[in-house]
Amino acid sequence: MSGKVEDEGPDPVDVHVGLAVKAYRLRAGMNQQSLGKAVKVTFQQIQKYEKGANRISASMLHRIAGVLDFHPGDVFPVHGVEAASPQAGFGAIKGSHELAESFSRMPAPNRALLLKVAREFERPDAA
Structure with a gap:
């Protein structure tokens, strides 16, 4: 065994944060292109953030929160509730x-x- 940990996909917390950012973006009536331009990344990067495929750094989350007018802590799952479950927040529900x-x-x-x-x-x- 090589000691390499198998890729298990995105972390559930990253998925939850991405879905919450998407919910705030939609609530603001903004598309991915506009948000990307406002925070100086491509719309493809915003897509990756919203899917949880790429983690959002603290500084980027701060910028996004400023543009979409929310507190950065508002996008994290409730402690003790499994991330990305329906109980984790409205934005996680299909x-x-x-x-x-x-x-x-x-x-x-x-x-x-x-x-x-x-x-x-x-x-x-x-x-």
Whole structure:
């Protein structure tokens, strides 16, 4: 055995952070090209960050957070919750980005109604 650790893919925390950055980017209505230009990297690099394929350095996370207006600590998984699981945060759930985009475009009365329906569905006896 060579002592080399087999590549097991991206670290779950890196994936979680990338998904959270993507959620903030979408919420800001910004595409990958614009974010990349603002933080002086290519849109391909932003893609890699958002997929967790490349880790985001502390300084880069600070720059991205400044552009997208969030606190850098807000993108990390909750301690004690497995990273990249649905419980780790809204941004880790498939379809959440599309839902958030649609929700943000709705008139206020529709958002209030949808939120009321969502709260009903989260109850265990609603199924």
